[in-house]
Amino acid sequence: MSSSKITYKDAGVDTEKGQHFVKNITNMVHSTYNKNVLGGLGGFAAAYDVSFLKDYKNPIMLSGTDGVGTKLVFARLLDRHDTIGIDLVAMCVNDLLVLGGKTLFFQDYIACGKLNLERMESIVSGIVKGCTLASASLVGGETAEHPGVMDDDEYDLAGFAVGVVEKDEIIDGSTVNLGDHIIGIASSGPHSNGFSLLRKLLLENGKLPNDSNKLKIIENFVLTPTTIYVPYILKLLEKHKPKGMVHITGGGFYENIPRILQKGQGAELQYSLFPKLEFYERIQKDFSLEKETLFSTFNMGVGFIVIVSPEDSESVLYELRNQGLDVSKVGTITDSGQVLIK
Numbered sequence: 129m130s131s132s133k134i135t136y137k138d139a140g141v142d143t144e145k146g147q148h149f150v151k152n153i154t155n156m157v158h159s160t161y162n163k164n165v166l167g168g169l170g171g172f173a174a175a176y177d178v179s180f181l182k183d184y185k186n187p188i189m190l191s192g193t194d195g196v197g198t199k200l201v202f203a204r205l206l207d208r209h210d211t212i213g214i215d216l217v218a219m220c221v222n223d224l225l226v227l228g229g230k231t232l233f234f235q236d237y238i239a240c241g242k243l244n245l246e247r248m249e250s251i252v253s254g255i256v257k258g259c260t261l262a263s264a265s266l267v268g269g270e271t272a273e274h275p276g277v278m279d280d281d282e283y284d285l286a287g288f289a290v291g292v293v294e295k296d297e298i299i300d301g302s303t304v305n306l307g308d309h310i311i312g313i314a315s316s317g318p319h320s321n322g323f324s325l326l327r328k329l330l331l332e333n334g335k336l337p338n339d340s341n342k343l344k345i346i347e348n349f350v351l352t353p354t355t356i357y358v359p360y361i362l363k364l365l366e367k368h369k370p371k372g373m374v375h376i377t378g379g380g381f382y383e384n385i386p387r388i389l390q391k392g393q394g395a396e397l398q399y400s401l402f403p404k405l406e407f408y409e410r411i412q413k414d415f416s417l418e419k420e421t422l423f424s425t426f427n428m429g430v431g432f433i434v435i436v437s438p439e440d441s442e443s444v445l446y447e448l449r450n451q452g453l454d455v456s457k458v459g460t461i462t463d464s465g466q467v468l469i470k
Contacts, residue, residue, distance in 0.1 A: 153252045160259040160266040165233070174267035176233050176290075186295035190229040193288045194219040197378075198323040202350050204281060205336050209247050211353040212285065213254025214261070215320045218354035220289035221262040222375045222432065225361050226388075228299040229291035231262050236269035237286040241278035243271070251285070254353070261356040264289065297365075301372035301388030301435070308371055308461040309441040310395060313360070314403035314454035315431030317352040321378050322425040326350065329415055341414060349407040357432045360451050364434075368444050372435035376427040382467050383424065385433070394464035403454040405429045423469050430458060 166175035181187045196215045203212045213236075221231040236255050238248065248271060259266045278284075318326065327334075330342045330350070337343055361373070372388040385395050408429055412422070422428060436444050441457060448455045462468075 153249055156253060156256045157266050160256055160264065162265055165265050165267055171268070174233070174235065176265070176267060181292065184292070184294055187292050188295050188298060190224045190227060190291040190293060191289065192220045192223040193286065194223065195284065195286045196320045198327060199320050199351075200284065201327055202323070202346060206347070206351065208351055209250040209254070211254050211351055213251050213256070214258040214353035214356070215254075216285050216287040217255055217258025217262060217264070217289075218356045219320050219377065220287045221258075221264060221291075221356060221358050222354075223377075224289055224291040225358055226299070226373045226375050227293055228297055228365060228373075229293040230362060231264040231289050231291040231358065233265040233267045233290055234259050234262075235267060235288045238269065238271045238283060239274055239278065240271070240283035241274060242280040243273050244281070247283075251283075255287075258356060262358040297369070299370055299373055301390070304371045304389060304393065304435055304461055305437070306393070306461055306463050307438060308435050309438055309457050310397065310459040310461065311434045311436060311441065311444060311448070311455055312402060312430035312458035313357065313432040313434065313448065315376070315405065315427045315429055316355045317349050317405065317407045318426055319354040319377070319431055321380075321427065325425055329411075345407070345410055355431050360448065360453055361432070361434075363451060364444065364447055367447060368436070368440060370434045370436050370444070374433040374435075376431055376433065380424040380426060380428075381469065382420075385467050388435070389461070392463055392465050394462045394466045394468065395459055396462050396464070397459035397467070397469045399428065399469055401456050401458045402429045403456060419469065435461065
């Protein structure tokens with residue numbers, strides 16, 4: 129048996145580098161704090177003062193967790209990591225928003241094969257930006273090295289958000305009626321869904337393609353960060369209470385819209401009325417994909433849906449457009465029991 133001493137660093141985990149990483153990101157993380165955040169980064173648990181909940185009549189806590197899926201593959205191939213954190217925050221806070229909830233704080237988990245300080249700081253900078261856009265505090269997280277399990281340049285992300293909403297202000301689709309209008313708010317691109325299909329369409333044996341058209345799509349559109357709809361919708365809620373809202377994520381329109389409809393209800397959408405994005409025009413032109421595949425995989429230009437009564441439709445459209453959003457009435461609620469796209 130060898131008498132040499134083996135250290136944790138020899139096994140692939142550099143705890144000193146991890147401490148340096150925490151020190152480097154502390155100022156960024158602290159920029160998201162508000163008066164409710166107690167303690168500092170690096171503690172065993174995050175503490176958040178919720179005494180303000182006494183101002184609510186009946187506060188309901190909301191929580192959600194998500195990741196960014198295989199979009200990470202493109203970030204690695206392009207070596208661009210400063211926006212993937214925005215995606216991570218967006219996927220969580222937009223889900224809480226559907227119920228009318230305001231996100232209070234956020235936590236992240238980063239697993240990597242080997243701790244690359246520059247890359248990790250770039251990822252966290254995106255998370256901080258996402259939290260800032262959502263007015264959420266980044267109260268803590270975990271970064272773990274997994275040598276022997278993940279490749280040195282490989283990493284994965286997960287996020288967790290906690291929010292609050294007044295019980296009688298929850299938006300759950302229970303008041304959606306036949307004939308209500310469906311308002312679509314533009315996405316910034318594919319957001320964080322459909323990337324397993326995009327990898328199959330755009331990559332060549334898992335690597336960047338030689339095809340210039342495919343490469344242009346990847347470089348110009350694929351890593352565009354997911355839109356964080358929080359500030360826009362919260363401002364809308366100051367004047368209007370939609371009957372239902374939908375975050376168009378995994379499963380597209382066929383799976384997500386029925387989640388807020390009542391039994392027997394359906395939706396009819398007109399794709400010609402959707403906000404137009406060059407990304408989807410290219411995808412449709414360059415690849416022969418069935419309509420069902422497109423609308424069950426991608427957001428097709430609409431990342432968030434608001435359902436309102438016909439009499440409120442114009443005023444809601446005006447309010448959202450006044451905030452600079454690309455929005456339009458894209459459909460109506462029907463009694464078909466299914467989502468139809470024309």
